[in-house]
Amino acid sequence: MTDSDSALTRDHGVRRVLWIVLALNVAVALTKLVLSSFVGSVSLFADGVHAVLDGFSNVVGLIGIAIASQPPDANHPYGHRRFETLASVVVGIFIAAGLWKIGSSVVDALMGHRTTPQVSWLSAGIVAGTIVINIFITRYEAKRGKELSSAILLADAGHTLADSWGALAVLASFAGVALGFVWADLAAAVIVGGLIARTAFGVLVPNVRSLADEARLDAKDVLSVALAVEGIRGAHKIRSRGSIDHVHVDLHIQVDAHITIEDAHALTHKVADAIRKAFPTVHDVVIHTEPADGREGPSPILPS
Numbered sequence: 001m002t003d004s005d006s007a008l009t010r011d012h013g014v015r016r017v018l019w020i021v022l023a024l025n026v027a028v029a030l031t032k033l034v035l036s037s038f039v040g041s042v043s044l045f046a047d048g049v050h051a052v053l054d055g056f057s058n059v060v061g062l063i064g065i066a067i068a069s070q071p072p073d074a075n076h077p078y079g080h081r082r083f084e085t086l087a088s089v090v091v092g093i094f095i096a097a098g099l100w101k102i103g104s105s106v107v108d109a110l111m112g113h114r115t116t117p118q119v120s121w122l123s124a125g126i127v128a129g130t131i132v133i134n135i136f137i138t139r140y141e142a143k144r145g146k147e148l149s150s151a152i153l154l155a156d157a158g159h160t161l162a163d164s165w166g167a168l169a170v171l172a173s174f175a176g177v178a179l180g181f182v183w184a185d186l187a188a189a190v191i192v193g194g195l196i197a198r199t200a201f202g203v204l205v206p207n208v209r210s211l212a213d214e215a216r217l218d219a220k221d222v223l224s225v226a227l228a229v230e231g232i233r234g235a236h237k238i239r240s241r242g243s244i245d246h247v248h249v250d251l252h253i254q255v256d257a258h259i260t261i262e263d264a265h266a267l268t269h270k271v272a273d274a275i276r277k278a279f280p281t282v283h284d285v286v287i288h289t290e291p292a293d294g295r296e297g298p299s300p301i302l303p304s
Contacts, residue, residue, distance in 0.1 A: 010148050010245070011069040015062060017144045017153055021137055022058035025160075028130045029055055032167075039123050043173045043188035047166045050196055051130075054160055057091040061152040064088070078284075081246040085210045088155045092204035095196055119174040127171055134164040149245030149281055151210070155203040166192035213241040217249065217279060225278045226253055231267050233292035242283070249275055250286040257291035264289050 032048035064087020072079045138161045145153030169188040176184025210216075217240040226235040234254035242248045253271055255264050272285040 010150075011065055013144065013148050014065050014150045014153060017141060017148075018058050018061045018065070018156075021141055021156065021160075022055060022062070024133055024137055025051060025054040025058060028133055031126060031130055035123055035126055039118055039120075041119070041170065041173070041177075041185055043170045043185050043192060044123075044127065046189045046192040047127075047170050050166055050192060053094050053097075053196075054156070056094045057156045060087050060090045060094065061156060064090075064152060078248070079246070081243055081283075082211065084150070084152055085207050085243050088151045088207040089204060089211065091152070091155050092200050092207065095203060096200040119177050124171060124174050127167055127174070131164055131167045131171070134160055134167060138164060151207060151244055155207065158199055158202055161199075166195050169195075210243050216240040216242055216244070216247045217282075221278075222249060222251065222275060225274050226251065226271050229267065229270050229274050231255060231259075231263075232271060235271075237288075240282075245281050247279065247282045248284045248286075249279075249282055250288075252288045252290055254290055254292040 029048060029051035032044055032051050036044040036048050064084045068080050068082075068084040068087075070076075070080045138157050141153050141160065142157035144150070145157055169191040173184040173188030176187075219238040219240075222238045222240070223235050226232055226238075232253055233256060236252050236254075238249075238251040240247055240249045253268065255267055259267075268287050268289045272287055275285050276282050
């Protein structure tokens with residue numbers, strides 16, 4: 001299977017997961033929002049908004065994958081993979097944006113614009129059912145995200161996990177309200193908001209770092225792989241960037257000054273192959289081959 005075929009298979013797998021999760025998230029979101037309108041619970045409404053954001057995340061992910069799967073062209077010689085990372089950032093922004101609506105609902109409740117929630121065993125059972133669905137989504141999406149090395153699936157799995165914790169807080173608030181602690185509903189809404197904020201931070205930070213070309217591989221590890229190839233005298237200016245599943249590496253290697261150009265070329269390919277084998281997520285390796293200066297000692301790693 002070629003790299004192109006492998007990438008297409010991977011993208012198809014990611015899209016399939018997103019469609020399945022989208023259908024489940026829509027069902028969960030509608031259930032929570034409709035139930036919140038009958039129960040009058042601020043915390044359940046907040047959790048419903050969170051579930052809606054899950055659905056938005058899936059849609060954004062599908063769009064991002066559709067663009068990212070396009071092959072390189074004249075205007076995008078490195079491909080379109082960063083669109084998946086960009087989609088993950090948009091997911092994080094959507095998550096953070098949901099805090100505004102939740103905050104507004106909490107303020108309305110504090111001002112007395114909402115009635116006391118009317119909880120029941122039926123409403124509690126329905127919320128418990130959505131928790132079961134969310135746990136399934138989280139485990140399924142996280143598992144497939146790791147298998148497919150997909151930033152968007154891993155980001156969305158984290159979002160859904162936070163939704164599960166939020167639903168648990170809603171259940172606890174139902175128990176509190178039933179015991180006469182009306183403030184439990186607002187407390188749970190605040191907890192849900194905190195979980196959403198934490199999830200947004202966890203999604204945004206690593207993907208923004210990726211867009212900022214943060215190193216993806218430890219230069220020392222790449223150096224060790226390069227030096228393990230017989231005939232390589234040194235390596236330096238080792239750099240890496242990209243997404244977790246699509247890494248670009250460039251480095252300088254040093255070979256004996258007296259070998260032929262043909263032999264130097266062959267060594268260059270051996271180093272590139274060794275790096276790809278050692279780091280399966282590496283998609284492209286660019287190597288500058290230069291003669292060794294004859295000095296002994298450790299190879300410099302950082303750009304000079």
